Amino acid sequence: MSKTITIDGKIIPFEDGQTIMDAAMAAGVYIPHLCHQPEFTPHGSCKLCTVNVNGRNCTACTFPAIDGQEVLNETQELIDDRKKITQMLFVEGNHFCPSCEKTGNCQLQGVAYHLNMLDNHFPLFYPDRKVDASHTEVMIDHNRCIFCTLCVRASQQKDGKDVFAISGRGIDKHLIVNAQSGLLKDTDLNVTDHACAVCPTGAILIKRTGYQVPIGQRIYDHKQIDQVSLATEQHKHGE
Amino acid sequence: MYEHLETAENRDSLKRVVVDPVSRVEGHGKVTLLLDADNKVQQARLHIVEFRGFERFIQGRPYWELPVLVQRLCGICPVSHHLAAAKAIDQLVGVDPENLPVSADKLRRLLHFGQVMQSHALHFFHLSSPDLLFGFESDISKRSVVAVLAEYPEIGVQGVKLRKYGQEVIRMVSGKRIHGTGAIAGGMNKSLSKAERDYLLEDIDQMITWAAGSVALIKKVHCSNLPFYDDFATLRTNYLGLTKPDGGLELYHGGIRAKNEHGETILDHVDYCNYNDYIHEEVRSWTYMKFPYLLSLGQEKGWYRVGPLARINNCDYIDTPLAEAARVEFKAHSGEAMVHATLAFHWTRLIELLHCAESIKDLLNDPDIMGSNLVAQGEKRYEGIGVIEAPRGTLFHHYQVDENDIVTKANLIVSTTSNNMAMNESVRQVAAEYLSGRELTEPLLNNLEVAIRAYDPCLSCATHAVGKMPLQLELIDAEGKLIDKLTKHDDGQIERTYV
Numbered sequence: 001m002s003k004t005i006t007i008d009g010k011i012i013p014f015e016d017g018q019t020i021m022d023a024a025m026a027a028g029v030y031i032p033h034l035c036h037q038p039e040f041t042p043h044g045s046c047k048l049c050t051v052n053v054n055g056r057n058c059t060a061c062t063f064p065a066i067d068g069q070e071v072l073n074e075t076q077e078l079i080d081d082r083k084k085i086t087q088m089l090f091v092e093g094n095h096f097c098p099s100c101e102k103t104g105n106c107q108l109q110g111v112a113y114h115l116n117m118l119d120n121h122f123p124l125f126y127p128d129r130k131v132d133a134s135h136t137e138v139m140i141d142h143n144r145c146i147f148c149t150l151c152v153r154a155s156q157q158k159d160g161k162d163v164f165a166i167s168g169r170g171i172d173k174h175l176i177v178n179a180q181s182g183l184l185k186d187t188d189l190n191v192t193d194h195a196c197a198v199c200p201t202g203a204i205l206i207k208r209t210g211y212q213v214p215i216g217q218r219i220y221d222h223k224q225i226d227q228v229s230l231a232t233e234q235h236k237h238g239e
Numbered sequence: 240m241y242e243h244l245e246t247a248e249n250r251d252s253l254k255r256v257v258v259d260p261v262s263r264v265e266g267h268g269k270v271t272l273l274l275d276a277d278n279k280v281q282q283a284r285l286h287i288v289e290f291r292g293f294e295r296f297i298q299g300r301p302y303w304e305l306p307v308l309v310q311r312l313c314g315i316c317p318v319s320h321h322l323a324a325a326k327a328i329d330q331l332v333g334v335d336p337e338n339l340p341v342s343a344d345k346l347r348r349l350l351h352f353g354q355v356m357q358s359h360a361l362h363f364f365h366l367s368s369p370d371l372l373f374g375f376e377s378d379i380s381k382r383s384v385v386a387v388l389a390e391y392p393e394i395g396v397q398g399v400k401l402r403k404y405g406q407e408v409i410r411m412v413s414g415k416r417i418h419g420t421g422a423i424a425g426g427m428n429k430s431l432s433k434a435e436r437d438y439l440l441e442d443i444d445q446m447i448t449w450a451a452g453s454v455a456l457i458k459k460v461h462c463s464n465l466p467f468y469d470d471f472a473t474l475r476t477n478y479l480g481l482t483k484p485d486g487g488l489e490l491y492h493g494g495i496r497a498k499n500e501h502g503e504t505i506l507d508h509v510d511y512c513n514y515n516d517y518i519h520e521e522v523r524s525w526t527y528m529k530f531p532y533l534l535s536l537g538q539e540k541g542w543y544r545v546g547p548l549a550r551i552n553n554c555d556y557i558d559t560p561l562a563e564a565a566r567v568e569f570k571a572h573s574g575e576a577m578v579h580a581t582l583a584f585h586w587t588r589l590i591e592l593l594h595c596a597e598s599i600k601d602l603l604n605d606p607d608i609m610g611s612n613l614v615a616q617g618e619k620r621y622e623g624i625g626v627i628e629a630p631r632g633t634l635f636h637h638y639q640v641d642e643n644d645i646v647t648k649a650n651l652i653v654s655t656t657s658n659n660m661a662m663n664e665s666v667r668q669v670a671a672e673y674l675s676g677r678e679l680t681e682p683l684l685n686n687l688e689v690a691i692r693a694y695d696p697c698l699s700c701a702t703h704a705v706g707k708m709p710l711q712l713e714l715i716d717a718e719g720k721l722i723d724k725l726t727k728h729d730d731g732q733i734e735r736t737y738v
Binding site: 134139207210213214216 | 303307413
């Protein structure tokens with residue numbers, strides 16, 4: 001008999017080595033997340049996937065599934081916490097959806113819609129961050145970086161490079177690139193690298209491609225992020 | 240002219256009347272009048288009091304953001320900003336207007352006709368028709384589109400539907416009624432599907448009929464009180480706008496033409512990329528809106544008007560039959576080479592509305608709008624200039640970028656800015672002729688707003704601000720004491736507060 005956990009009372013089978021996120025997604029249960037993608041080592045930094053396991057909060061993307069766990073996912077308290085986390089991500093950077101080229105394709109925006117986030121709630125920080133457009137084909141808009149480290153992991157684990165890293169702590173945390181000059185142009189990043197396509201916000205962009213996808217054909221124009229996430233990631237979690 | 244009323248000599252001894260904000264215009268402005276003891280106007284100014292400064296904060300952004308970012312200047316004519324910026328960034332990717340793919344060019348034109356149509360319908364029916372149908376000094380309860388819908392339901396409903404149709408054209412081409420995408424550097428991101436084309440074709444004949452009806456209506460209104468309409472806030476000015484190479488009316492792309500009050504050519508077929516050789520802007524301390532002028536005529540005589548009146552005055556013909564017939568009739572009514580009546584802005588606006596409806600039909604029947612060749616590419620450049628005829632007049636977008644595709648410099652001259660001097664002149668004229676010596680009443684002050692409103696000013700665009708529509712009038716005596724106050728609330732209720 002296979003091992004199981006319950007998520008909001010629903011019995012979910014899992015295999016040894018799977019996380020709660022793996023088990024949930026493979027069974028078609030969406031747990032909001034931004035820093036997690038199944039092909040990369042879980043990081044547990046965005047905290048959006050926080051669930052309650054046997055009375056204790058933990059991140060579903062890093063916590064192993066263990067037989068008999070009772071997991072709570074869609075409680076009002078957890079939803080409220082996730083909304084607050086998302087609001088904090090918005091106010092801490094400069095996320096201006098109306099003119100951002102990632103709008104409609106942005107996971108941060110998609111999660112905010114999913115959580116019914118209607119305002120920022122917290123005061124905006126308006127940080128003064130730069131744009132690194134030095135690379136001929138890729139640019140970094142640091143205003144939109146949420147420090148999910150997906151680019152860091154993609155560069156290391158998929159591209160076999162080490163282009164990105166997170167430096168500093170707390171409010172001074174920031175994305176850096178592996179070059180003496182600190183500029184993207186002096187790294188070995190290539191536009192075809194996985195690291196260029198993995199950003200869940202509009203922080204890492206392929207230059208001169210913005211707005212080419214018409215409204216109505218963007219990823220989240222007709223489907224919410226939970227539907228898209230399950231459709232594109234479900235099978236990878238089952239692997 | 241009334242330049243002497245721009246600045247009074249003995250300002251400290253005068254009563255101040257403030258119309259703040261001016262209502263039924265796009266954005267936030269105010270009028271101040273300084274009156275002497277006999278209620279004679281000694282100074283009149285239209286102040287544009289808000290400021291956002293897009294020119295500054297788009298610096299540092301990548302150029303391909305411009306059409307989408309800069310259109311946020313405005314919720315009424317965002318398409319004009321979208322397309323002016325798109326024309327500028329076409330040049331940044333090495334695509335000149337003649338090299339834009341035919342389908343992209345026609346889709347942009349279709350988008351723009353939809354834009355001008357909805358904006359003109361909004362301005363005439365929603366904002367101005369109450370003044371024109373009920374009278375400038377009518378009871379304030381009648382001065383809204385709601386009253387028009389109640390007393391002239393057919394006209395009101397046609398106005399609402401004409402605007403809606405224009406917005407549907409925008410939605411089909413750009414994905415959203417307001418702030419869509421569509422134009423990208425070197426072309427467009429989609430063409431029209433057959434279903435979208437057929438959907439728009441369904442109602443276009445009705446729109447042309449209603450637009451023609453609106454021209455007949457404004458002609459009747461104008462001509463039924465001809466001396467007044469030809470005289471109210473009227474200025475003999477220069478006019479500037481784009482025309483086709485053969486002098487025809489042009490809204491999307493053409494050369495700059497300017498004529499003087501007698502209809503004599505000042506400029507013609509000027510490549511708008513050289514606009515800086517012909518037009519400069521002056522700054523004055525009491526308003527956030529600049530004052531553009533033709534360099535060859537200087538600051539004092541070089542100011543000009545733009546918009547529907549300028550375009551119809553300047554062009555030699557219109558390439559759609561009903562609008563052309565309306566133009567000929569319009570020009571004939573005055574008997575002069577140029578029509579200077581400020582209230583004729585309304586008449587010409589509706590001639591353009593008709594032109595847009597006819598042009599939309601022509602384009603919908605053109606298979607190119609369903610074409611698949613939508614984007615061209617050329618050699619990168621570092622400077623791009625896009626100029627378009629927005630609903631309110633000639634709109635200039637000028638950008639410079641660095642080697643990393645980042646905007647380093649931007650200059651926008653929006654339509655309302657070009658009409659700044661003219662609006663101030665019209666305000667001064669109305670103040671001098673209609674208010675001086677009369678007791679202050681709210682309807683009388685609406686005359687001032689009627690003069691401003693004729694220009695369909697978009698104060699948001701001109702200063703990049705968002706406005707509110709309630710109205711507040713304050714009467715302050717010569718010692719600076721508030722002695723009377725009228726407040727119009729959001730719901731149209733008037734409250735008088737004696738201090």
